[in-house]
Amino acid sequence: MALVNPHGGGDLKPLLITGDALPAALSRAQSLPQVPVSSREAGDIIMLGIGGFTPLDGFMTHADWQAVCDGMKLASGLFWPIPITLSTTPEIADGLSIGSDIALTDPAGTILATMRLTEKYRIDKAHECAMVFKTTDLDHPGVKMVMEQGEVNLAGPIQVLSQGGFPEKYGDLFLTPQQTRALFTEMGWSKVAAFQTRNPMHRSHEYLAKVAIETCDGVLIHSLLGNLKPGDIPAEVRSKAIATLVEHYFVNNTIVQAGYPLDMRYAGPREALLHAVFRQNYGCSHLIVGRDHAGVGSYYGPFDAHQIFDEIPAGSLETQPLKIDWTFWCYKCGGMASARTCPHEPADRLLLSGTKLREMLSTNAEVPPEFSRPEVLAILRDYYATLN
């Protein structure tokens, strides 16, 4: 059995320049007009660099943007659920000529990529938000990001010159799609489920991963390493907490833990589809989709991200959703369960909000072991202690 194909059916398409070609490309980039990019755009550049957004070759044109917003496909017809665009101010855009090369720099001024500028265009941002986020409410962090971006989009193929410090910062945790694929193949895996996370894993998350392990070769616990909401647990703490969970409660060679460079968009169902697209590139045949996947606030129904997989055309994705209901400890079941497997009352179930858990950890109150493993809680307590 082989791994799923990269999205689009061809080879992985990493846009990163490496080896002997890099110094010359970097030195040439110094002389180009510089365009600063946002944190979200920087994450997208790194993802394009490592081939996670295969088969895209750069930032989207107006035709791609329109087709993705309106029909979840590129102008070529290939399935793609969320625009991958670069924006800038009209002042900067006016100084750039179509057909010329430009350098894209991160907020710290580092050159991340060069781009052959093929198009400058304006978009109806509210339309993008209405289609992608299903809301134009500025309280939605994804909407805010789009509404506050520059008024002009720049399109063109890119060459990526940096991994934005991710390998240095995260070491073995930062694996490229080529690396995860090689690892899965080496371990003899073909049926691999991705578990998307931006939080430490408590028993409900452990249960989701274990449901997948029961019938798959293994699970990729795949953490977001880019930016998320204030108050969220930082990636270093989260990955340490996950590593201790894996060490104490998972069987050897059933888990790979890794991270990817994107910022959260909080686009709920559409982002779940994007998560499936790039997990296909990482070699995962399945994506675990739980309750309110990639959602924020109450903008999405808890299972909108399940349903959207049934609404896209057949064959859009090789990677399939592993849809799992809300999970929890149930005292009457005497075990972990989901709303599909536990027939008991809400009062029989152990539920703690994120806010309540943070409060318990900060005040050293005892968290029930049915909610989270003591080894995980110890790491989170240490982290909260540093905040106090």
Place this chain on the structure above:
Amino acid sequence: MALVNPHGGGDLKPLLITGDALPAALSRAQSLPQVPVSSREAGDIIMLGIGGFTPLDGFMTHADWQAVCDGMKLASGLFWPIPITLSTTPEIADGLSIGSDIALTDPAGTILATMRLTEKYRIDKAHECAMVFKTTDLDHPGVKMVMEQGEVNLAGPIQVLSQGGFPEKYGDLFLTPQQTRALFTEMGWSKVAAFQTRNPMHRSHEYLAKVAIETCDGVLIHSLLGNLKPGDIPAEVRSKAIATLVEHYFVNNTIVQAGYPLDMRYAGPREALLHAVFRQNYGCSHLIVGRDHAGVGSYYGPFDAHQIFDEIPAGSLETQPLKIDWTFWCYKCGGMASARTCPHEPADRLLLSGTKLREMLSTNAEVPPEFSRPEVLAILRDYYATLN
């Protein structure tokens, strides 16, 4: 989404004569030469009658027998893992003419079917046993059944005239493939996992079914209603124990409990394949295959029945195995787990042999609730009390 197709890709092929045609067929059958059949053969006749063995039209010819033994396919090339044959003594066989109709009667003398006799043939029984059971040891109950059968096999298409008392004895528990398919469709199910059982369900079995429910529309708990080994729990007690488990520990509309009329053959991996074939006819897209599926003694490796699904030609079956490892309660995990999801030591796990459990139930010793639900244990205790 639709249910899986019946095996062979055509319509279900129930061979049961019903309605207005039945009285005449029965009365005609009275005048035919009578051939008594064994309990196993009687179960096969009922299964042919209700379409569970679609697309077979009767008992196998020598060419089918040979192709099934040697290559797990019918003479036509269609996948089929175990011979479905009828045998008799040479004395009876000598009195029957090729081309004539005969009546097949159960051990109590009831006419179950008529058959147009197309072939009489002798087989190498030891060859069948070596191929199907992987042993010729007479201590193996399936081998014993084959070695003790009559010396002549009779082949031909059959018309089934009776359901052998199953509907009367089991009521709503005895569902035909047409009935389970109609039920699944009514409930909106398309991804349905069959859970094969010949025992009451303890927590390890509940866990197997619940792993399937997490990602399927529902589970068919499908009990063998034919004969099994002495000492096994009778079907009525078993189904009552399962019904109470479902009532207290499963979500409404995630389980259908039903039974099927076959005797156990204990053919391990080959029988697992037969279980998948007829579950496809019942409308199940998946068959849960646990440890030592359909095995007996130590004739088969614990996961031979997993591996055989990888060895058959692609496309042999629409129904796919849901392979699950050995399951148990683990005190260190604090929950149900399998050898794929629990990394702890055997000493951390709660294991009770069937013998030990029977002893505890007979002597009213307390069985841990992590092993079996108290509602289930109460029913089994009552049953053992009637034996004492």
